Amino acid sequence: MHIWGANGTGKTTLLRVVCGLLRPEEGRVAWSGQSIDGVRTEYQAALAYVSHEPALKANLTALENLRYSVGLKRRVRDAELRATLEHSGVGACADLPARVLSAGQRRRVAMARVLAMRALLWLLDEPFTNLDAAGSALLLRMLEEHTGQGGLALVVAHRTLDLQRPIRRMELSA
Amino acid sequence: MWTWFYRLASPPHVYRTAAALAPWFLALAAGMIGYGLIDGLVFAPPDYQQGDAFRIIYVHAPSAWLSLFAYTTMAVAGAIALIWRIKVGFAVAAAAAPIGASFTLAALVTGSLWGRPMWGTYWAWDPRLTSELILLFLYFGVISLRKAFEDPARGDRAAALLGVVGVINVPIVHFSVTWWNSLHQGATVAKFGKPTMPGSMLWPLLAMLLGYMCFFGGVLCMRVRGEVLERERQAAWVREAVGS
Amino acid sequence: MNVGAWRAMRLILQRELCLGFRRPDQLLQPLMFFLIVTTLFPLALSPQLSLLRDMAPGILWVAALLSSLLSLETLFKVDADDGTLEQLALSAQPLYVIVIAKTMAHWLVSGVALVVMSPLVATALAIPVHAFATMMASLALGTLTLSWLGSIGAGLTVGLRRGGVLLSLIVLPLAMPMLIFGASATDRAIGGENPAGALYFLAALCVFTSSLAPLAASAALRITLE
Numbered sequence: 001m002h003i004w005g006a007n008g009t010g011k012t013t014l015l016r017v018v019c020g021l022l023r024p025e026e027g028r029v030a031w032s033g034q035s036i037d038g039v040r041t042e043y044q045a046a047l048a049y050v051s052h053e054p055a056l057k058a059n060l061t062a063l064e065n066l067r068y069s070v071g072l073k074r075r076v077r078d079a080e081l082r083a084t085l086e087h088s089g090v091g092a093c094a095d096l097p098a099r100v101l102s103a104g105q106r107r108r109v110a111m112a113r114v115l116a117m118r119a120l121l122w123l124l125d126e127p128f129t130n131l132d133a134a135g136s137a138l139l140l141r142m143l144e145e146h147t148g149q150g151g152l153a154l155v156v157a158h159r160t161l162d163l164q165r166p167i168r169r170m171e172l173s174a
Numbered sequence: 175m176w177t178w179f180y181r182l183a184s185p186p187h188v189y190r191t192a193a194a195l196a197p198w199f200l201a202l203a204a205g206m207i208g209y210g211l212i213d214g215l216v217f218a219p220p221d222y223q224q225g226d227a228f229r230i231i232y233v234h235a236p237s238a239w240l241s242l243f244a245y246t247t248m249a250v251a252g253a254i255a256l257i258w259r260i261k262v263g264f265a266v267a268a269a270a271a272p273i274g275a276s277f278t279l280a281a282l283v284t285g286s287l288w289g290r291p292m293w294g295t296y297w298a299w300d301p302r303l304t305s306e307l308i309l310l311f312l313y314f315g316v317i318s319l320r321k322a323f324e325d326p327a328r329g330d331r332a333a334a335l336l337g338v339v340g341v342i343n344v345p346i347v348h349f350s351v352t353w354w355n356s357l358h359q360g361a362t363v364a365k366f367g368k369p370t371m372p373g374s375m376l377w378p379l380l381a382m383l384l385g386y387m388c389f390f391g392g393v394l395c396m397r398v399r400g401e402v403l404e405r406e407r408q409a410a411w412v413r414e415a416v417g418s
Numbered sequence: 419m420n421v422g423a424w425r426a427m428r429l430i431l432q433r434e435l436c437l438g439f440r441r442p443d444q445l446l447q448p449l450m451f452f453l454i455v456t457t458l459f460p461l462a463l464s465p466q467l468s469l470l471r472d473m474a475p476g477i478l479w480v481a482a483l484l485s486s487l488l489s490l491e492t493l494f495k496v497d498a499d500d501g502t503l504e505q506l507a508l509s510a511q512p513l514y515v516i517v518i519a520k521t522m523a524h525w526l527v528s529g530v531a532l533v534v535m536s537p538l539v540a541t542a543l544a545i546p547v548h549a550f551a552t553m554m555a556s557l558a559l560g561t562l563t564l565s566w567l568g569s570i571g572a573g574l575t576v577g578l579r580r581g582g583v584l585l586s587l588i589v590l591p592l593a594m595p596m597l598i599f600g601a602s603a604t605d606r607a608i609g610g611e612n613p614a615g616a617l618y619f620l621a622a623l624c625v626f627t628s629s630l631a632p633l634a635a636s637a638a639l640r641i642t643l644e
Contacts, residue, residue: 055501311591
């Protein structure tokens with residue numbers, strides 16, 4: 001689903017509510033028919049959230065960042081993480097600390113993290129920020145593959161998403 | 175049945191009820207404190223050990239008791255608000271905090287004035303005094319924490335949590351005189367078994383205690399109304415209640 | 419496929435230690451503060467050894483308390499600032515697992531370091547060698563309790579800009595009982611008496627805090643994250 005709207009209309013807030021980070025004042029979020037409060041662990045295991053900031057520790061290498069975040073959700077070997085980084089185009093940065101990476105590279109590492117988590121639900125807040133043309137194309141391909149395999153994605157983006165499959169769009173206005 | 179309870183705890187209902195209760199509390203307080211002061215300061219016999227200096231108990235002991243009672247009220251209200259999401263609990267906790275802090279300060283000051291004739295010093299680092307001082311610091315921490323947040327709702331929740339964490343100090347203050355060797359005299363009223371004070375001294379003390387509690391109740395009602403208004407100022411019922 | 423709590427704790431602990439040792443200067447700062455503060459007292463009060471010995475447990479403990487507080491501020495703040503705290507909160511691990519792992523990492527890096535350095539400082543304050551064992555045991559328990567209490571305070575003040583002073587205001591009153599017993603235990607050991615009573619009480623305080631603090635700190639974090 002593509003969520004779009006002018007600045008300040010609450011797109012990020014919506015995403016955070018779906019994550020479970022914010023509690024909704026009215027209504028509830030349900031996963032497989034159950035409120036997420038009851039199935040918190042399963043729900044979090046099935047989702048991957050990328051916020052506006054890439055959320056990487058500056059002093060850890062890209063590989064370590066992935067190891068310590070993905071590793072909490074599922075057992076994963078370093079080799080697999082390296083392959084995922086390679087797939088995202090930042091394989092060479094695997095052993096570089098995140099603070100020396102450019103904004104675009106950090107964004108790609110964050111995308112690699114999403115891939116590595118093997119999550120059913122992707123919650124992406126402005127994922128195209130700082131990505132060059134190649135990066136954006138890569139991200140669109142990732143979204144294609146993900147939704148093709150039955151995954152869900154809620155993407156907040158200002159730009160249009162050109163995917164092969166139909167997309168639901170939701171516009172938020174103030 | 176729960177809907178009845180939630181209606182009872184709804185802000186407009188609390189606002190109206192507090193307005194109705196406050197004058198009763200304050201009138202009772204005036205009566206009891208009036209009686210207590212006159213009977214205690216004038217009619218009660220002087221203590222065989224301390225003479226007339228003991229009379230400060232009529233101000234000191236109720237202040238100390240209320241400092242604990244107010245903290246417990248604040249902690250319980252905060253806990254109810256956090257666990258069952260009854261927002262008016264935050265208003266009660268916010269209202270009770272400064273009142274409790276004032277009582278704590280009063281207890282410390284009156285106790286200090288009493289300490290001079292009784293122990294020869296204005297202050298001693300004994301368990302009860304120290305834990306009461308810690309209570310004052312805890313109050314201050316809760317009040318500061320609430321004010322430190324830009325988002326008042328978050329400030330309320332954080333302050334409520336801190337209040338609950340600090341409530342451990344309340345039994346420490348109360349039982350400090352039994353658990354440790356303390357300069358401070360033991361409990362005379364709030365203990366298991368018969369009170370150890372003669373009737374002529376006890377009745378004014380109980381009256382003062384109840385009077386202080388009514389005073390707390392009345393002032394709490396008044397402050398809760400203010401806190402509720404502030405938190406609900408966007409709501410329609412506030413515009414009706416205040417605007418016209 | 420799911421990651422159990424112990425494994426997750428180990429992973430987070432690893433992460434914290436990794437991060438900590440990559441900035442050794444930040445690890446050393448609280449220790450230097452500890453040294454400097456202890457030095458202030460003999461300078462301000464009196465360099466007479468006999469006098470120092472009397473006050474030594476108090477000086478040691480207050481200095482340990484203050485330097486631990488310094489490093490507590492960053493317990494959650496750094497992660498909150500770069501967005502990784504959210505990721506941790508969404509990691510399918512209960513929040514208390516994260517809190518326990520981070521707090522233990524904090525204690526290992528700051529508290530244990532203080533305990534190891536304490537004989538050095540104790541010698542400077544004329545504490546006799548036979549009291550060292552008690553002193554180090556009490557400091558170990560005390561700094562652990564303080565880490566737990568500090569995690570609650572840190573959780574509550576994460577989002578605040580000037581949270582440092584408020585953190586101290588919140589944590590210090592809660593830490594006062596521990597201070598009383600810790601200093602008392604060291605005091606008794608110096609005087610040749612049996613410090614067991616105070617040490618047991620300190621241990622009890624530590625256990626009590628360890629069991630309840632993670633819950634309180636996770637609740638605090640949940641409030642801050644909302």
